[in-house]
Amino acid sequence: MSDIQKANVQASVELALASDDDIPEVVRLMNLAYRGSDGDSGEGWSTREKYLTGDRTTEKFLRDDLSASPHASLLIWRLEGQPGIAGSVWLEPQGDGNWYLGSLAVDSGRQNSGLGKKLLSLAEDWIRERGGRRINITVINVRETLIGWYWRRGYRDMGEREPFPYGDNRFGIPLRTDLCFVRLQKNID
Numbered sequence: 001m002s003d004i005q006k007a008n009v010q011a012s013v014e015l016a017l018a019s020d021d022d023i024p025e026v027v028r029l030m031n032l033a034y035r036g037s038d039g040d041s042g043e044g045w046s047t048r049e050k051y052l053t054g055d056r057t058t059e060k061f062l063r064d065d066l067s068a069s070p071h072a073s074l075l076i077w078r079l080e081g082q083p084g085i086a087g088s089v090w091l092e093p094q095g096d097g098n099w100y101l102g103s104l105a106v107d108s109g110r111q112n113s114g115l116g117k118k119l120l121s122l123a124e125d126w127i128r129e130r131g132g133r134r135i136n137i138t139v140i141n142v143r144e145t146l147i148g149w150y151w152r153r154g155y156r157d158m159g160e161r162e163p164f165p166y167g168d169n170r171f172g173i174p175l176r177t178d179l180c181f182v183r184l185q186k187n188i189d
């Protein structure tokens with residue numbers, strides 16, 4: 001990591017709740033992060049597996065999800081002195097100390113410089129401060145590099161699988177017939 005990149009990670013500000021005005025930028029960030037390019041190689045390190053196409057979300061879907069989940073928080077992360085949102089994450093209590101962490105995304109042009117690790121750690125702190133003790137994440141089964149990345153951050157495969165919603169193209173259009181969600185869990189107490 002370069003000195004500038006290291007400085008970027010250090011000069012982060014705290015997570016903040018996304019306002020309605022932030023939604024278009026969050027949607028753009030998520031769509032580019034999940035499907036798009038890092039500006040150099042044409043794809044991000046975590047999205048090389050071609051398993052879905054189409055947008056990850058839309059402003060309408062994200063607003064609908066927020067209305068339907070009154071206890072969830074869509075958080076954004078800015079870096080001091082840098083324009084735009086650097087990352088975003090969805091956090092939602094599930095009861096009994098469990099929290100769901102989803103939609104973790106780092107701006108495609110700023111990936112692979114340590115920001116994802118920092119954002120994940122800030123999200124864990126945010127959950128811990130609210131009494132959370134376990135974090136649940138679901139990752140599509142074919143994303144082995146991403147599952148490895150979470151494993152190095154302490155997330156473990158609990159052996160649970162959830163079906164992929166074939167026929168509902170809200171998350172994108174599947175390019176394979178063998179997709180499912182792997183549930184990863186980490187204890188944070």
Ligand SMILES: CC(C)(COP(=O)(O)OP(=O)(O)OC[C@H]1O[C@@H](n2cnc3c(N)ncnc32)[C@H](O)[C@@H]1OP(=O)(O)O)[C@@H](O)C(=O)NCCC(=O)NCCS
Pocket residue numbers: 033034044045046047102103104105106107110111112113114115116117118137138139145146149152
């Ligand atoms: C997943 C994501 C949030 C990580 O953020 P990031 O800023 O890119 O991640 P970091 O810079 O902190 O870490 C980069 C990691 O990629 C690894 N990496 C880089 N290039 C790689 C490659 N070609 N193959 C495998 N791993 C690679 C690095 O080794 C590093 O992992 P390590 O620190 O454990 O060694 C970000 O890439 C992203 O937004 N991806 C698209 C959205 C997504 O899939 N989100 C997760 C949904 S569950």
